[in-house]
Every structure is written in C-alpha cells, then in structure tokens.
Amino acid sequence: MPTESSPRSSASGLYENEIGATAEQACNECRRRKSKCNRIIPVCSLCHKFERRCTYEKHTKTPLTRRHLNEVENELARTKALLQQLMNNPKDHANVELHTPVEDVNEVSHSEDVARFQQLSHPDPSNRQPRRLASPGVHSRHSTQHIALEEARNDQYQSSVYENGPQAISSLPLKPNSSPSNFEWDERNENSNGERFIDGMGSLTSAPHEGGYLGVASGAALLRATDTGTHGTTEFPCLEQRSPASYDRTPRIEFALSSLGQLEPFVDAYFSVYHRSYPIIHEATFRAQLMEVIPRPAGNAWQVLLFIVSAVGVWTTSTKPIDIDLQLFESAKARVSIDMLETGNLVLVQALTLFSNYMQKRNKPNSGYNYTGLARRIAMGIGLHKEFTNSEASLFATEMRRRIWHCLYIFDVGAIITFSRPLDFPNGGIDVALPMNVHDPDFTQATKALPIAAGETTIYTHMRAQATFHMATSTIYSKIISSPFPSASDLLDMDDKLIGGWLREIPDFFQESVTQEPRFRLCHSILRWRYRNFRILMYRPLLLSRLMARPGQGAGQENLAQTDIAIQRCLDAARESVELISNFWAQEKQNIMACWYGLYFLFQAILIPVICLRNDPQGPLAPEWREQIYQAMMVLESMALLNPTAFRCLSVIRNRCGTYLDTSVEGWGNPTEESPQTQLANLYPLMWPTLEMAQLDGMDSVLQESTILDFMNQLPDME
Structure with missing residues (x-):
C-alpha cells in the first residue's frame, strides 16, 4: 500500500x-x-x-487505431528501404539520404497515407543483386542469420508470385546502338542523361535526331530556324544548372506498400484534376472495384490500370517536383507482360492509353507514341471504333466504349501534331458517336433510357470539344505538313470554315468568354490555348517567309493582302496565347499538369515574337514583341519551380534575343546577320529527314539547297 x-x-x-x-x-x-x-x-x-x-x-x-498502424508501417517501410539501400550500395552508405514522404500532393492526399510504401511490383529474379552488409563492422552471426532469413522469405515470396502467372518483363541484355542518321532513340531510365535531353513537348532537342523524328510543325522546327550554332544543334544548360529537384533522376529508395488501400489518396488525386479533362475511366465503377464492392476484372490488367492511375494522379496534382510517380509507374510497368498483349479488353486499352500520355509528359515521347499505337490496335481489335445498333450491351457499356475511344483519339492525334508526324489515324470506317454531355449520376449501369444532355459543363464537355476540334482540323494539319504548302488564301479559307465552324459549334456554356467553375477552368483554358497554337502552326511558315526570304517579283496586291491577314493572325494568336497563359498562371491554382500544358503552349507562342524581334528589331511592333517576351520570361521563371524544362526554355530565349531586348546595348537595332539561307538550313533536317540520310550516304548536297528553295518558292511572293 x-x-x-x-x-x-x-x-x-x-x-x-x-x-x-x-x-x-x-x-x-x-x-x-x-x-x-x-x-x-x-x-x-x-x-x-x-x-x-x-x-x-x-x-x-499501443493504441489500436488505423492512424497509429499506418505510422508504424511507414516507419518500418522507410527503415527497410534504407537498410536495403545500404546493403546494395556499401560504398555510398555514408551519403545515404532517407527520403521523407511527399507533402502537398494536393488537398486530396492525407499526410499519413502519402508515405513511402513497400512496392508490390515483382522484379525479375535475374536482376536481383546479391545482398551485402553495409560495412565490415556489421558482419556478425546475428546479422548474417537475419539476412539469410530475409532472403529465404523473399525467395519464398518470389516463388509464390511467379507460380501465379507472369507479372514482370525481363529486361533484354541487348541494347540497340543509337545512330543520328536514322532517328533511333533510347528512352530507358538507365540510359537517360543530361547530354541527351528529350522533352515530351517536341520543342527542345539537344541533337538533330536523338529524340526521334520531329517534323516541320513541331516546336523544335521553329526553334531551329533561330539557331545560332554552326552545326545546327541547339545547346541547353546541363542538368547541374537546373533545379535540384530534377525530373530526370531515378528515385534512390523504393516505395513501401503494404496494401492497395494506400493508393487511395493517389486515386483521389487522379479524379480531382486529370479526370476532368480526360475521363477515360468511370469514376464510380473504378472506386467500387478498388473497394471490392463489385468484382475487379480478372487478370493483371486492372492492377496495371490502378498503378498508372495512381502515378498520373500524384504527378498531375503535385505542387512541386516529385518522384513518387516514377516508382508507381515502374510498378505498373512490371505488371505488363507479353502474354497480356495477346489479349484484348477495355481495361488494357485504358491502361495503355494512360501509359502513352504519362510517358510523353515525363519526357519519353517516343515510348508514349509506341504505347498509343498498341492501345489503338487493341481498341480496333475489340471494335471500339464502331457502333453496333443491334448490340445486347447496355446503354452504359456502349457509352463507356465511346468515351474510351475518343480519349484515345485525342491523345493519339494530339501527340501526332506535337511531334509533326504523319496523321495515320484513320478517317474512313470510323462511325462511333461522341459521348453524351451528362452528369455521372444521370447515366449509370442501371440506366434503361438515354438521359437528356446537360445544359452545363460536365467532365465530358472538354473531351467532346477537343475531339471535334481534331476532327475539324485534321485536313488542315495534313496539308501544312505536306508539299506543296497551302497558299495564304487557302489557309484563311480553311481557318474560317473549319476552325471557325468548330468555334461556333461549341456549346454556349463552354464558350471562351464564359467563366467556368474552378474545377473546369484548367481544361477550358487548355482548349483556348490549343486552337490558338494550331493557328500559329498554320501561319508561321508565311511569317518566316516574310522575315527571311527575298521579296518576290510582280506579286499581285490581292495575294499580298491575303498574306498580310494570315501573318497578322499568327501574330495575334501568339500574343493572345502569352496573355491568356500568363493570366491563368497568375490567377488560378498551379500544379504540374497546368504547368506542363502552359509551358508547351507558351514556349511555342513566344518563339514568334523572338523570331520577329531578331529579324526586325526596330520595326513598329518591336516594343510589343519585347513586352511579350518579358512577360513570358517572368512566367517561365515561375514555372521552373515545377518543371525544370522551363529553365531550358528560358536559356533558349536569352540566347536567341538577349541582345535585342536591351535597347541600351550597342548594336541592338541591327537585325541578325544570319542569312535567310542559313536560318532555313537549320530547319531542313526536321522538314525533310530523308534528305539528311541521303546526304550522309554520299548523295549530292545540292539536293538540300534545292529542296529549301522549292519550299520557299511555293510560298506566295512577298511584294
């Protein structure tokens, strides 16, 4: 007592x-x-x-709460990851840095759920590294026995995994030799470095062909028209000059995942931003499958979809550079097998389509291009491109097929335009209808009659508008990448009829002047930037001809007037793009998805005043061009905090027109001394790649000059 x-x-x-x-x-x-x-x-x-x-x-x-259990699991996962790194990198153990969980993924993420988690992907056993202790001092009987026990457990786990079916692709030991003459590329993680930068926007390239073929309508083509290098290559700052939080690094510590439920915050992030622009997945169905309220589709495809959804979600909504998505993507990729490509189903089409768009945004554009091709072939193999009037499928199932097809169509054509490659998406034989503009609760699995279309913006409004945009402009795109180049009058006529007609068909509630709800402002803004960017692609060859080519002789006044109108539309589209993107970036919520699209469209737009200022620094519009460039540079500096590619864009602008921006510097008023032939010569490998290969094979170099002159001669006379 x-x-x-x-x-x-x-x-x-x-x-x-x-x-x-x-x-x-x-x-x-x-x-x-x-x-x-x-x-x-x-x-x-x-x-x-x-x-x-x-x-x-x-x-x-200890308290029996979910929160406490999460904390213990996360702490254990971080400890295991650090121990594993020490074992695999004994020489670098002194410099090991334990990564903390990502913060501010978005309001949808809970801090206790966004910790590093134990990866459930199944690595190739042939790639497993022998376990080593961190230092000689750790070699004890107890530690050796512990490692042996851990290896035995892992071997048992690996054995059970591979008995259940193929879930990983072994990496091939043979690596193709890159050759600039045939546009080969290698975008695997282990082969990426700062000297061979490839961006997913098709605007920057460190060597003529190492990033794959980029055609005349790509951003890189216009950039090369301003190249000051002697060999036609564009120099960018090395990776060490970029933000410390680089996108190109490989995560040093694997994620820890003890249950699929820990992916729920990333799924929330996906549906909070990305889904509102590209609703390729039905949210309610996917969440019900995640919670196993309804059965998950058989096979590995659904888990592939889950992990790529998580990767896209965490990346697009982040407000600072991260690398969690890279391991999530590796987990998704590890579940893709060759056997899976011998099947055809909607889930696989959804997963491969998201693969393609994610890889483009993560600066692996050619890999994304390949995934899009796989997705399209599988989609056609299961008939997504056709309507079946006598089908026994439910109304909802038919509607989902339409949504998936048109999202695939948007990504495919969008990438084709970005990299200026041939439009190989078929026009004939496609009769699938557009998805309906409805709210999800109005169209469910149990719907027996088609609902009335909503008279306001839904998550399907932007998808419908972008799909119809590509349908309207596919003819224009095919003409501007072909020879002969259309005349100014032809371009204006197509613009008025096709793009103008598309603008008039946009619903009143989604018109450009209508303010949208905060959740729809990003997709609405991207659509406004997109069609202006297309006008820039249409008219910029005429602008280049006016600035660089020799004046024509005996041209008619009518032809000259049409060219003036076309050039003015190009200048207006560039100016409006800079203003719209700058205003959005200053007023709306900033995340990586908004940064990626804003950077892509802003950089292509600002190259127009850059070229104009270089060639006409004392023209009447020069002050306006300088103001646009300064405005864009301020936005790019802010974007660089989210996307290090913006640093490269800034370097390009300063390199191309730094002298012309400061009127106090001597010689600012003199146009560039590069001849039109020199400026255009830097453009030709992207416009006519087959000529470059022919020249390397020993053919006459006069072919290059004659082809460039043919291009200039097909444009209207300028006087």
Missing part, C-alpha cells in the same frame, strides 16, 4: 519531468469516480481541488 502524500508530490515518478504535459487518458481517481478529467500531469484539476491522490497508469500497449 503506497503511503499518502500531497497531491502534487504523489504523482507517478514516470511523469516527474513532464510538468504541464497531458496524459493520454484520465487519472485513476477520476476514472474510479467517473469524473471528467483534464489529464494534466502531474496532477489534474479535480484531484488538486479536492486534495486527492492523482496517479496515472503508464500504458505499455
């Missing part, structure tokens, strides 16, 4: 150094009397008031 003492001196010695602290639960006396205890240590207020003995029990058991 403990002896009595004063209340303040009788508290448990366990808490004698915790004056002012709070206990986890009520004191023994308050619990006995069932009184409300304020749990003050060393004595609560009631015990102090009535001079009772105040004692607390020191609990040894």
Whole structure:
C-alpha cells in the first residue's frame, strides 16, 4: 500500500519531468469516480481541488487505431528501404539520404497515407543483386542469420508470385546502338542523361535526331530556324544548372506498400484534376472495384490500370517536383507482360492509353507514341471504333466504349501534331458517336433510357470539344505538313470554315468568354490555348517567309493582302496565347499538369515574337514583341519551380534575343546577320529527314539547297 502524500508530490515518478504535459487518458481517481478529467500531469484539476491522490497508469500497449498502424508501417517501410539501400550500395552508405514522404500532393492526399510504401511490383529474379552488409563492422552471426532469413522469405515470396502467372518483363541484355542518321532513340531510365535531353513537348532537342523524328510543325522546327550554332544543334544548360529537384533522376529508395488501400489518396488525386479533362475511366465503377464492392476484372490488367492511375494522379496534382510517380509507374510497368498483349479488353486499352500520355509528359515521347499505337490496335481489335445498333450491351457499356475511344483519339492525334508526324489515324470506317454531355449520376449501369444532355459543363464537355476540334482540323494539319504548302488564301479559307465552324459549334456554356467553375477552368483554358497554337502552326511558315526570304517579283496586291491577314493572325494568336497563359498562371491554382500544358503552349507562342524581334528589331511592333517576351520570361521563371524544362526554355530565349531586348546595348537595332539561307538550313533536317540520310550516304548536297528553295518558292511572293 503506497503511503499518502500531497497531491502534487504523489504523482507517478514516470511523469516527474513532464510538468504541464497531458496524459493520454484520465487519472485513476477520476476514472474510479467517473469524473471528467483534464489529464494534466502531474496532477489534474479535480484531484488538486479536492486534495486527492492523482496517479496515472503508464500504458505499455499501443493504441489500436488505423492512424497509429499506418505510422508504424511507414516507419518500418522507410527503415527497410534504407537498410536495403545500404546493403546494395556499401560504398555510398555514408551519403545515404532517407527520403521523407511527399507533402502537398494536393488537398486530396492525407499526410499519413502519402508515405513511402513497400512496392508490390515483382522484379525479375535475374536482376536481383546479391545482398551485402553495409560495412565490415556489421558482419556478425546475428546479422548474417537475419539476412539469410530475409532472403529465404523473399525467395519464398518470389516463388509464390511467379507460380501465379507472369507479372514482370525481363529486361533484354541487348541494347540497340543509337545512330543520328536514322532517328533511333533510347528512352530507358538507365540510359537517360543530361547530354541527351528529350522533352515530351517536341520543342527542345539537344541533337538533330536523338529524340526521334520531329517534323516541320513541331516546336523544335521553329526553334531551329533561330539557331545560332554552326552545326545546327541547339545547346541547353546541363542538368547541374537546373533545379535540384530534377525530373530526370531515378528515385534512390523504393516505395513501401503494404496494401492497395494506400493508393487511395493517389486515386483521389487522379479524379480531382486529370479526370476532368480526360475521363477515360468511370469514376464510380473504378472506386467500387478498388473497394471490392463489385468484382475487379480478372487478370493483371486492372492492377496495371490502378498503378498508372495512381502515378498520373500524384504527378498531375503535385505542387512541386516529385518522384513518387516514377516508382508507381515502374510498378505498373512490371505488371505488363507479353502474354497480356495477346489479349484484348477495355481495361488494357485504358491502361495503355494512360501509359502513352504519362510517358510523353515525363519526357519519353517516343515510348508514349509506341504505347498509343498498341492501345489503338487493341481498341480496333475489340471494335471500339464502331457502333453496333443491334448490340445486347447496355446503354452504359456502349457509352463507356465511346468515351474510351475518343480519349484515345485525342491523345493519339494530339501527340501526332506535337511531334509533326504523319496523321495515320484513320478517317474512313470510323462511325462511333461522341459521348453524351451528362452528369455521372444521370447515366449509370442501371440506366434503361438515354438521359437528356446537360445544359452545363460536365467532365465530358472538354473531351467532346477537343475531339471535334481534331476532327475539324485534321485536313488542315495534313496539308501544312505536306508539299506543296497551302497558299495564304487557302489557309484563311480553311481557318474560317473549319476552325471557325468548330468555334461556333461549341456549346454556349463552354464558350471562351464564359467563366467556368474552378474545377473546369484548367481544361477550358487548355482548349483556348490549343486552337490558338494550331493557328500559329498554320501561319508561321508565311511569317518566316516574310522575315527571311527575298521579296518576290510582280506579286499581285490581292495575294499580298491575303498574306498580310494570315501573318497578322499568327501574330495575334501568339500574343493572345502569352496573355491568356500568363493570366491563368497568375490567377488560378498551379500544379504540374497546368504547368506542363502552359509551358508547351507558351514556349511555342513566344518563339514568334523572338523570331520577329531578331529579324526586325526596330520595326513598329518591336516594343510589343519585347513586352511579350518579358512577360513570358517572368512566367517561365515561375514555372521552373515545377518543371525544370522551363529553365531550358528560358536559356533558349536569352540566347536567341538577349541582345535585342536591351535597347541600351550597342548594336541592338541591327537585325541578325544570319542569312535567310542559313536560318532555313537549320530547319531542313526536321522538314525533310530523308534528305539528311541521303546526304550522309554520299548523295549530292545540292539536293538540300534545292529542296529549301522549292519550299520557299511555293510560298506566295512577298511584294
């Protein structure tokens, strides 16, 4: 029996150094009397008031809460990851850095759920590295036995995994030799470095062909028209000059995942931003499958889809550079097998389509281009391009097929335009209808009659608008990448009829002047930037001809007037793009998805005033061009905090027109001394790649000059 003492001196010695602290639960006396205890240590207020003995029990058991369990699991996962890194990198153990969980993925992410998690992907056993202890001092009988036991457990786990079916693709030992003459590329992680930068926007390239073929309508083509190098290559700052948080690095510590439920915050992130622009997945169905309210589709394809959804979600909604998505993508890729490509289903089309778009945005555009081809072939193989009037499928199933097809169509054609490659998406034989503009609760699995289309913006409004845009402009695109180049009057006519007709068909509630709800402002803005960018692609060859080519002789006034209108439309589209993107970036929520699209369209737009200022620094529009460039540079500096590619874009602008921006510098008023032939010569490998290969094979170099002159001669005379 403990002896009595004063209340303040009788508290448990366990808490004698915790004056002012709070206990986890009520004191023994308050619990006995069932009184409300304020749990003050060393004595609560009631015990102090009535001079009772105040004692607390020191609990040894941990609280049985989900939050505490998550904390323990995350701490264990980080410890295992650090230990694994020490074992695999004994020479670098002194420099090991333990990565903390990503913060601010978005409001949809809970901090306790966004920790590093144990990866469930199944690596190739042939690639497993022998385990090593971190240092000689760690070699003990106990540690050796522990490692042996851990390896035995892993071997048992690997064996059970591979008995259940193929879930990983072994990396091939043979690596193709890159050759600039045939546009070969290698975008595997282990072969990426700063000297061979390839961006997913088709605007920057460190060598003429190492990033694959980029045609005349790509951003790189216009950039090369301003190249000041002697060999036609564009120089960019090395990776060390970029932001420390680089996209190109490979994560040093694997993620820890103890259950698929830990992916839920990333799924939330996906549906909060990306899904509103590209609803290729039905949210309610996918979430029900994740929670196993309804059965998940058989096979590995659904898990592939889950991990790529998680990767896209965490990347697009992040407000700072991250690398969690890279491991999520590796987990998705590890579940793709060759056997899977011998099947055809909607889930696989969804997964491969998201693969393609994600890889383009992660600066692996050629890999994304390949995934799009796979997705399209599988989609056609299961008939997504056709309507079946006598089908027994439900209305909802038919509608989902339409949504998936048109999202695939958007990504495919969008990438084709970005890299200026031939439009190989078929026009004939495609009769699938557009998805309906409806709210999800109005069109469900149980719907028996088609609902009435919504008279307001839904998550399907942007998809419908972008799909119809590509349908309207595919003819124009095919003409501007072909020879002969259309005349100014032809371009204006197509613009007025096709793009103008498309603009008039946009619903009133999605018109450019209508302010959208915050959740739809990004996709609405991207659509405004997109069609202006297309006008830039249409008219910029005429602008280049006016700035660089020799004046024509005896041209008619009517032809000259049409060219003036076309050039003015190009200048207007560039100016409006800079203004719209700058305003959006200053006023709306900034995340990586908004940054990626804003950077792509802004850089292509700002190259127009850059070229104009270089060739006409004292023209009447020169002050306006300088103002646009300064405005764009400010936005690019801000975007660089999210996307390091913006640093490269800034370097390009400063390199191309730094002298012309400062009127106090001597010689600012003189146009570039590069001849039109030199400026255009830097453009020709992208416009006519077959000529470059022919020249390397020993053919006459006069072919290059004659082809460039043919291109210039097919444009209208400028005088």
